[in-house]
Amino acid sequence: PWVLWGLLAGAVLVLLYLLDLWRRNRALRRFSEPLLLTSTLGGLSTTRSLLRFLTLRHAFSFAVLALAGPQLGTRVEEVKAQGVDVIVALDVSNSMLAQDLPPSRMEMARRALAQLVDRMKGDRLGIVVFAGEAYTQLPLTADRSAARLFLSNLGPELVPTQGTAIGAAIDLAREGFPEEAGGSRAIIVITDGENHEDDALGAAERAREAGILVHTIGMGTPQGGPIPELQRGRVAGYKKDREGRTVVSRLNEAMLEDIAAAGGGAYVRATVQGTGIDALVAELRGMDQTETGTYRFAGHEDQFQSFLAIAILLIFAGLLLGEGSGTRKRTIAT
Incomplete structure (x- = not known):
């Protein structure tokens, strides 16, 4: 169905994310040296940021699949x-x-x-x-x-x-x-x-x-x-x-x-x-x-529930993931 065209939006989101990441890194380098940024901001984990993005991106893909109404197997109704x-x-x-x-x-x-x-x-x-x-x-x-x-x-x-x-x-x-x-x-x-x-x-x-x-x-x-x-x-x-x-x-x-x-x-x-x-x-x-x-009617079993459940779990996981490295460096006054 036409809803599946929404999967192509995933590729667009990846490109937009990479472009945003590049612009942010370039902007930060213009204002400070990398070592000073690390000590000042506590560090930004690119890996964790990418993981968070991919989690939400896959959540979007599973939501699209759920909306498409996947069906499998056969059911008979009288x-x-x-x-x-x-x-x-x-x-x-x-x-x-x-x-x-x-x-x-x-x-x-x-x-x-x-x-x-x-x-x-x-x-x-x-x-x-x-x-x-x-x-x-x-x-x-x-x-x-x-x-x-x-x-x-x-x-x-x-x-x-x-x-x-x-x-x-x-x-x-x-x-x-x-x-x-x-x-x-x-x-x-x-x-x-x-x-x-x-x-x-x-x-x-x-x-x-x-x-x-x-x-x-x-x-x-x-x-x-x-x-x-x-x-x-x-x-x-x-x-x-x-x-x-x-x-x-x-x-x-x-x-x-x-x-x-x-x-x-x-x-x-x-x-x-x-x-x-x-x-x-x-x-x-x-x-x-x-x-x-x-009268007997044969149809297929709806399977959208599984895709929707996975999408919801991925959304929660993505929201719980922060972009920080998890290790903040403190400066001790002497």
Whole structure:
């Protein structure tokens, strides 16, 4: 670490000490003869002065080594994590490409999921993606780095069948929790609420009966926006109906509020000011926190204590050493 650069200061201190010693000796010789200085000042022990300096200099070096945090050996710690189990059901249908919630509903949904991952410490997270059908993208796991790997790839291309099967997604998420699992469990549905495929309310009720709360986050605006048709990542046009009119996708807040009510959860709406995930995290933290797993962490043993102890001992030794020779000559008056 950068602290070790402090060891170079030791060489500088040696040069400064030698320069100071030379200047002092030269100054003393200018005012008196060596024999007269010895009898007058009792003598200055260069050897003892050098020993005192080297002692303090080594104390400085050991202090630098202590600050560097030396480590040796290995220690293993077991940590029991406390939290909740959460599975996110994410809508990846084409309507999520609408840009009425800039930069787009899909991008805002990714941000919401990323924020959730960052805030889930000790919790387990799973991801289900859905459009016309639902698929498990990430099984329930406490590995947040694994969840982050999927964020940039979430999009309509993951599900070949278009549509918005919210009910199927909730049912699949419910089945993603271990059967023997107890404690607090929740499903968070992130969608624009345009459900055309199945009975989402029935699925939410089934989840609630299984002891799983269902929360919803609405992506979009009531005014809605057209659905872009992308080519090589750029908007080439907008989706049209059979009569050639531009299709406008609108946020169905009533549907999402009903799903949350049926699932015993809460509904929040994402806006340009925020994704709404903080409100749901507060809901999750209000649930009973149960043990989600035991994890083993390997690390190294800190060894800075030994270096610090040596530095302190050397400082005391250096302070006890005087620069005098220890033999003072007295003049006897006759």
